[in-house]
Amino acid sequence: MGWFLVFIAAVSEIIGVIGLKMFSQNKTLKNMLIFVGGFGIAFALLYASFTYLQISVAYAVWIGIGTAGAVVVNMIFFGESKSRARIVSLFAIVIGVTGLKALS
Amino acid sequence: MNKAWVYVILTCLFEWMWIFGFNVATTWWHWAIVITIILIDFYFLSKACESLPTGTVYAIFAGVGTVGTALMDVFIFGGSFSVAKGLFMGLLVAGVVGLKLADNKNEEDDIQKGVA
Numbered sequence: 071m072g073w074f075l076v077f078i079a080a081v082s083e084i085i086g087v088i089g090l091k092m093f094s095q096n097k098t099l100k101n102m103l104i105f106v107g108g109f110g111i112a113f114a115l116l117y118a119s120f121t122y123l124q125i126s127v128a129y130a131v132w133i134g135i136g137t138a139g140a141v142v143v144n145m146i147f148f149g150e151s152k153s154r155a156r157i158v159s160l161f162a163i164v165i166g167v168t169g170l171k172a173l174s
Numbered sequence: 175m176n177k178a179w180v181y182v183i184l185t186c187l188f189e190w191m192w193i194f195g196f197n198v199a200t201t202w203w204h205w206a207i208v209i210t211i212i213l214i215d216f217y218f219l220s221k222a223c224e225s226l227p228t229g230t231v232y233a234i235f236a237g238v239g240t241v242g243t244a245l246m247d248v249f250i251f252g253g254s255f256s257v258a259k260g261l262f263m264g265l266l267v268a269g270v271v272g273l274k275l276a277d278n279k280n281e282e283d284d285i286q287k288g289v290a
Contacts, residue, residue: 091228156276174244
C-alpha cells in the first residue's frame, strides 16, 4: 500500500509539472488547477505513504521518479533540448536529490 | 543575466522560506503564512518557465530545495553531516551549474543562427 501511494504521488507530481508548463505558456484557470492540484495531491499522497514507509526512503523514491519523469516528459512531449550537456546535468541532479533524501 | 534566471533565484529563495516554515509552524496562522509563501513561490516558478525549459527549472527547483532542506537540518535543526551527504550535494550543485551553462550555450547558438 505504501509503495502504491508513493507511485501515484510521483505520477501526480509529473501531472503538476505538465500543468506548470501549460500554465507558464497560457495563464488559464484550467492550467492553474492542473498545476496546483497536481502538486497538492502529490503532497497529500506522499504524506499518506509515511504511515507505511520510512519517511526518508519514501521521499527519496518520490522525488527521484518525479524529477526524472518531469524532465523526460518535457523532452518527449514538449520538445525541450536533448543535448548531452543537459542530460548529464539533469542526471547529476536526480542522483544528488535522491541520494541526499535517502540519507536524511 | 537573463531575466528568467532572476525568477529561478526567487523561486528557490521562497522555497527555502516555506521549507523552514514547515519545520517551525505550530498554529493556524503560521500555516496560513506558509501556504501564502508556497503560492507566491509557485507563481515565480511559472514565470521562470515562460522562457526557460520547464525540465531545467523544475530540476533546479527540486535540487536547490533538497540541498536547502539538508543544510537546514544540519545547521538549524541539529542534524548530522556526513561525507556522503556532502558528495551528493556537490553532485547536485554541479548539475545545476551544468544546466545554467547548457542554457547559455543554447542562447549563443540562437544568436548565431539569428545572425546567419
